[in-house]
Amino acid sequence: MSAKDHLQAFFYPDTVAVIGASSTPGKVGHTVVSNMLQAGYKGKLYPVNPNAKVIEGVSVFNDIESLPRGVDLGVVAVPRGSVIPSLKRLVSVGTKSVIVITAGFKEAGKDGYALEREIVEVCEESGMALLGPNCLGMINASAGVNASFASGNPIPGSIAFFSQSGALCVAILDWALGENIGFSKFVSLGNKAVLDEADMLEYLNEDEETKVILGYVENVERGEEFLRQARRASLNKPVIMIKSGTTAAGAKAASSHTGAIAGSDQTYSAAFRQAGVIRVDDVATLFNLAQAFSTQPLPKGPNLAVVTNSGGPGILTADTADRSALSMAALSQKTVQRLQEFLPSYAAFYNPVDIIGDADAERYRRTLGVVSEDSMVHSILVLLTPTATVEIEETAKAVIHTARKSGKPVFACFMGKTRIRKARAMLMDAGIPCYAFPEAAVKAIEAMYEFYLWKNRPEPVYKEIERDRARAMQVIQTHEQRNVAEIVEFEAQEIVKAYGLPTPRTVLVRSSEEALVAAEEIGYPVVLKIASPDISHKSDVDGVKVNVRNANEVMRTFHEITSRAQRMRQDAYIAGCLVQEMAPPGVKEVIIGFKRDEQFGPMVMFGLGGIHVEIMKDISFRLAPLSRQDAFEIVREIKSYMLLKGIKGEQPVNFTALEDILLTMSQMALDLPQVWEAEFNPVLVNHERAMVADVRMTLQLKR
Amino acid sequence: MSAKDHLQAFFYPDTVAVIGASSTPGKVGHTVVSNMLQAGYKGKLYPVNPNAKVIEGVSVFNDIESLPRGVDLGVVAVPRGSVIPSLKRLVSVGTKSVIVITAGFKEAGKDGYALEREIVEVCEESGMALLGPNCLGMINASAGVNASFASGNPIPGSIAFFSQSGALCVAILDWALGENIGFSKFVSLGNKAVLDEADMLEYLNEDEETKVILGYVENVERGEEFLRQARRASLNKPVIMIKSGTTAAGAKAASSHTGAIAGSDQTYSAAFRQAGVIRVDDVATLFNLAQAFSTQPLPKGPNLAVVTNSGGPGILTADTADRSALSMAALSQKTVQRLQEFLPSYAAFYNPVDIIGDADAERYRRTLGVVSEDSMVHSILVLLTPTATVEIEETAKAVIHTARKSGKPVFACFMGKTRIRKARAMLMDAGIPCYAFPEAAVKAIEAMYEFYLWKNRPEPVYKEIERDRARAMQVIQTHEQRNVAEIVEFEAQEIVKAYGLPTPRTVLVRSSEEALVAAEEIGYPVVLKIASPDISHKSDVDGVKVNVRNANEVMRTFHEITSRAQRMRQDAYIAGCLVQEMAPPGVKEVIIGFKRDEQFGPMVMFGLGGIHVEIMKDISFRLAPLSRQDAFEIVREIKSYMLLKGIKGEQPVNFTALEDILLTMSQMALDLPQVWEAEFNPVLVNHERAMVADVRMTLQLKR
Known part of the structure; x- marks a missing residue:
């Protein structure tokens, strides 16, 4: 058995032991016990304390050895020096999983680092699952488990959240209580000595209570496993994440925190995109999206219809939609005619449909009915300004009615705060996200549409590359024997030939x-x-x-x-x-290369020669292996793509030939792990063909 | 007297008449009267209604003619057909200013457009100031004036807000009540038949109760006057605006609303920037900035110090700061030493200063004291995660203490919602903006720093251009007489020579x-x-x-x-x-041109020749007249600036020579109003000199 096999026992424990339980309020060992009780835990709770008899009315075990065998979850809140002995004892009584709350390990310098290695060893030998150390704990509200020292019990919900920062857990928990947001699973990962993001993604993907997975990460260590799990999960449910420590300043701050080494932001962006992870920059957006995803169906297309009782907010919404991946839906003539039958003549019948400040709930209801039946409309946003005449709660009911009937995603933006408070609560209770201003609403709908595209994208196709890998390895080994890191032209040509690349x-x-x-x-x-x-x-x-x-x-x-x-x-x-x-006239020079990333493996890059890569930094990236679609996209993502497509009557370059070279580069990266960096520069391409004109490779020599 | 001269009477009326006052609750004419009473109006209120005797306890006048002469403010809420007669009667009794709430004018097609022209004529003849028509009204809370049919009375404050959209006024008013945000002046501009943004900017600049000016505009009609007033006001206090209808979809929506024709977004961006207007995209940011500006001093430099009790949020903040115009301050060695004296050894002594989850208020207080005394620190952001041990309200007091003592801008981000509610209120009451998550805080500090730079930028310097304007006009007139719109090479050369431009x-x-x-x-x-x-x-x-x-x-x-x-x-x-x-070898080709904008006048553009302008759309803009600084900036703003600066050991081009040509182009645009567009293409430039190699001009011929 390994750590992963115990995750069911970890999240749904029938028995929970609290090592270092305390009768002193304010102490972590006391908070965990009282949190478990307040969460309404129905299983067996075993506080462990050498001196106490009863804590919060629960009988105490005086040592770990006296615990029944095979406890599902142990929560360890003892001083740092006692952690390893406690873990060993927990193993000896067959404990399946533990949470180590105690801090002072990897994040606290050399001694702590060594202690954390010991923790990992204990777990690897025994197969015990372990969360932390240096974490807040774990909460599974629906199962009545609050194995944390957090303040406050979140309500059950369909959003799972895991975070490398315990502080962010604390803040978000408090904020979610105020916003009435519920969680399916709430996990503070801490130092990730054993359980990490990849494990969470694997478990939460299967977890039926979780509809949306949220995460905050500062670094990812098992990059390829993370990507595999993220890709699997994101085909099933949305995975939305903040990756911090992305800038130089952030990374500097991160490296003095939890001992994390943050990778390059470009690599993370490429990795997240290729794994279907929705990346956001801030916590507010994280939860905006989570609420939308957890309540509404995905829009099946980009066309947004806006129904409003006021012009200005309608314009703001159209502006925001236009800057996004969405389009303002063009309503069908039939829809416009149907609207004209009952809307006042001074209404605006085109999208945004402005039903004017004197609109009552009935006018909203009829308009929404007609608009939602237009087959060109994929999503609907209802704007309401609390004018004197508007029937706020009744309109909320009309929105709820439309959402239930139409099957299309419906969002509300009831502007203001005090007068719309009740309606907002009605909408949220009915599973209709309601925003105070239009921008956040559009952002959420856009993310849902992009996720729809991701889920429905064609199955990636990988090209079979014919090659003579042995011939390439021969060149590499010769260099390794001679201790020469750079493979240049006429020897590099050997490798190029082994991969059947076109050359001049x-x-x-x-x-x-x-x-x-x-x-x-x-x-x-x-x-x-x-x-x-x-x-x-x-x-x-x-x-x-x-x-x-x-x-x-x-x-x-x-x-x-x-x-x-x-x-x-x-x-x-x-x-x-x-x-x-x-090179024939009219030829263009492009650069195709790869470089290995410590966490995520080889990253393939593409750009135009001349000023474009070096001066304008106009480069696109994908992690290997590249699918045909990746190759298609990578050549079209650069800003200077227009130059390849041809300007002033030029013919477009042979894109397929370029894409084939990119796919071969991706295959080389996978085949030849000794090569640390490789660059085809220039690749010459015109409308007929592409040729690799020069090659350089750099080996990582063993020292 | 003109409209502007009556703005004092308009905002601080001693007498207010409500034309179309009504005793029926729910009617606009009733709401205005009751709003005035609820606002605690101390002046004389005259409801006018042909039938009623008393409305809400106030004696009624049966017609306008019976009103005392020289009423300060009339509020007109009568049916559309009665508006013009009412206005004429109000003029006849010497009324100084009016608000026309009634709709159905310019925004409602041809008939309404004609009626609105009549309104303008009545006002132009009489000099009466007029707000609207088709507006919500005006509120001056500190003077007890609520001459609007809005729901709810805002509290007095130091933020002025004007909006072209009445709906946005309604929404924001409701939202501000919930957020406890106060206003100095609150104005719904409606169709802007007489009073417009420019008048508001001129008045609010002088208004001592206003510290921050906020605006929402869909279009600007008196572009040059708007710029003049915005420039004056923004040297004095921050002017923050949303300009909507900026995208194609938004403009389409805007043109079916208030009859506005939205100009090109590029022009508005250039205009706003040159006038020092802070442009934001959404309402939430508008008020985030307003709160920061209205309470805190401006940071005198970019260096931000962050004090936090948790790592993750610290990293998020450093990330956001790094993406902004701010920098994370490098603390002096002395500061670090002082911190080491009392902070626990496991704290992070470098910025962000992480005083760890067990920090009490005293640790916050001492840390803030030390950090705020570091002369390299220009602004301070205090992060608090509501951990179990933190003293939330006491920490708020420490923050308030620091802010008062240091004189530097101090911002708080107390993360969460329920547990920090009380502390947040304490901070806000003490004038310290408090945000739920770090991103909004950083955005506000950044805007304040940029405004500091704007206010303290050197006085613009304009170059005296020696020229023979008559000689240029001669060429233009010849073309006009021949009805030829295009002025090309050897005739255009005449103009180039008249302006003393260097040519090959x-x-x-x-x-x-x-x-x-x-x-x-x-x-x-x-x-x-x-x-x-x-x-x-x-x-x-x-x-x-x-x-x-x-x-x-x-x-x-x-x-x-x-x-x-x-x-x-x-x-x-x-x-x-x-x-x-x-052209000598090594020369580069750039394009310098101008084009007249309907609203804002001539806009000068700059870009590199070849692919850069046409394909990559890499162009920068400034409205004429350009100052020396504008010319300096415009050549450095393009993405391809590096190519002018010189790559691979090349010498930089002669920037001064380029800037001189830009300044001459600006002067030509001002001198020669008949020229609709002009282009120097190419201008050849190397490290020694710049020459105008070809010129085209297009005249706007009279039809």
Whole structure:
């Protein structure tokens, strides 16, 4: 049995032991016991304390050894020095899972780090599941479990929340109590010595009480497992996360907290997107989305209809929708005609449908009925301004009625605070998210539509790459044996050939006479490049000459290039020159590369050569393996995509040829783990074909 | 006297008449009277109604004619058909200002539009000030005036709010009551027949009760006056506005509302920025900023210090700060030492200062004392997570103490809702903005810092441009007489010369022999261009040849260009060719132009040639007149600025030369109102100089 197999016992324990239980109010060991009681725990609760007899009316065990065998969950709130002995004793009596609340481990320097390694060892040997250390605990409200030292008991609900920051748990719990938001599972992960985000995602994906999964992470350590679990879960239910420590300042703050090393933000963005995780920047948005997702069906398209009793807020909404992935629905002629039958002539019949400040609930009800029946409308937002004449609660009923009848997602924005308070509560109780201003509503609908697209995207297709991996490995091993990290041109070409990548015709020549023969065969003009295993940046020795146009120039250039290189790098072995086919006119230069990320593995990048990658930082990313769709998207995401598509009557480049090279690069990244970075630069592409003109690879040598 | 002169009587009326007052609760004419009474109005209130005797205990006048002369404010709530007669009668008894609540004017089509013109005429003749029509009214809480049919009386405060949307007024009023936010002036502008945003800005700038001015606009009609007033006001107090109808969908919605034509978003952005108006996208941010500005001093620099009792929220804050214009302050060594004296060893002594979950109020107090004394700290954000041990209200007191003592801006983010409710109220009452999550706090501090920079920016410097305006006007008038809208090369050159702009040496030649002479004099290589008043796009006839290298090529090219042009455009007058100095190597091409905006006047634009302007839309804008600082900024705002600064060891271009051309373009836009659009394309620039190589201008011809 491993930790994961005990998660059912962990979340739904029949027996809970509290190690370090205390009769002194205010002490963590007391709060846990009283939280369990206040949560209405129906199972068996065993406070453990060497001296006490009864705590909060519950009989106390004086030591762990006296506990019955096979306790489902132990909560450890003892001083740091006693944690490891307690855990060992819990293992000895067959405890299935534990929460270690105690702090002072990985986050507290070297000694703590060593102690935390011991915790991991105890769990790995025994298979006991462990949450923490340095955490707030876990709450499962529907099962009457509050194994935490939090203040206040959340109500049961369908939102699961896990957080690396215990403080955020405390704040959110307090806030959720005020907002009447309920939770299915509420987990403070702490230092994640054993159980981590990936475990949570795996469990919560199967958890029937959870409709939406929320998470706050500062770093992810088991990157690939996290991605696998996130991808599985997000096909089933929305996974919404805050990843903090994303900026330099944040990462600096993070590294002095929970000992986390935050990865690069680009990598996390790529990873989250590819796993279908909805990433948000702030806590307010996290819960806005959670409420929308947990109550309303997904919109089946981008078209939003807005019904309002006032113009200004309607315009604000249309503005916000236009800046989002949504569109303002164009209502059908039939819908407009039906509206004209009963709305006053001064109403606005087009979206936003403005039914004017004197609208009563009946006018709202009829309008919503008609609008929701328009097949071009995928989602509906009802705006209400609390004018003097409006029937606020009755209108709320009309909205609820429409939502139930139409089956389409319906959202409300009842503007204001005091006069709409009651209606807002009615709407929220009926599962209709109600916002104070339109912007948050549009943001939530947009996220739901994007999630709909994600869930319904075509199954990813992976291309089978024909290759001679052994031939590539041969080159790598030779370099490793020679302890040379850089693989450059004519040896890198071997790898390129092993992967069947298209390249310009290239001949290695050792003399000017050989150069001439090669050039005549390839056809003028040609390119000459210095060929030396010791020179990785050819431009440093002025080692490339393009547009070499005749025999005379070939001979002269060969001598120039080789002698200059030898002069500038006296210790370099000069193999000769490469004579290469010249790129046809109209060709564009792109860069395709990959780089390994510590957490998530190889990340493939794409961008245009020239100023675009280096100066404008116009680059797109995907983690390997790339699917055909990933390759399709990555070349179209860059801002300079228009240049590849062709401007001023140019033909578009051969995108399929580019995508094939990207897929091959992705395969190389998976096949050749010794390669730390690789770059095809430039890849030459025109409307007919794409060729890899130059290659560099860097190995990670063992020390 | 004009409308503006009556604004004092309007906002602080000693006498208020309500025309169309009613004894029937629910009617607008009743609500206005009862709102005035509930607001505690101390002046004289005159309900006017032909039939009633007493309304809400106040004696009624049966007609306008019986009113005492010189009433300060009349509120008109009569049917549409009676509005004009009522206004005329009010003028006849010397009424100083009126509010027309009645709707059905400009916003309601052609008839209403004509009626609204009549309203304007009545006011223009009499000088009576008028708010509306089609508005909610006006509230001045401190003066006991609620001349509106809004529900609820706002409390007095230091925030002024005006809005083109009455609905937004209703919603915000209700929301502000719930949030305990007070207003100095609250104005629903409606159709803005007479009083508009510019008048409000002018008045509120002088209004001592107003510390912050908020506005919601859909369109601005008196653009230049608006800018003048906004610029004046924003040097004195923050002006924060939502401009809606900014996107295509929003503008479509806006044009069916209040009859507004929304201008281009780019222009509004440029206008707002140049006038120092802080533009926000949503209502929540509008009030977040308003609260911060109305209570705290401006930060005198970017450095933010964060004191927190928990790590996660600290990281979130550092992340958000890093994405903003703020920086996380680097605390001085002395500060860190002082903190180490009393903070526990496991605290984080660097910013964010994490004083750990067991911090009591005293630890907060001492830490805040030390941090606020660090001269490198410009603003302080105090984060509190409601852990079990934290002393929430006592900590609030410590924050208040620090804020009073330090003189630096202090903000709080007490996370959660229920347990921090009391402390939040204490903080807000003491004028310390308190947010539920860190993001909103950082956004507010950032806006305040940017406003500090705006207020303290150097006085704009305008360059005196030496020019021969008459010579330029001559060219324009000739074109107008000939009814030719396009001014192109050799005539446009006249204007360029009149403005003393640097140009490449250019000679107009009529024969290949003349071309040869010119080329020999200029020096090879040269450029040849077709010269014809009828050909504005030279490339259409392949009419430009660069890099013409010798006598032979000059002669041949002259014949080629002129004969091809004549063949392709048989009706065109071909004057010959221009022989032009060739741009030196390393030169860059930029585009400088202007275009007139209906509302705000000429807008100057700047961008790089090639793909940058046309494909990448990488352009920056400023309204004329440009100051030296504007010119400095506009060339540095484009994304491709790096290319001008020089990459890979290139020298930077001569920015001053570019800026001078921009300032001249700005002057031309002001001098030559007949020119609708102008473009210098390309302007050639290298590290030594900049030259205007080609010019096109388009006149707006009278029809």
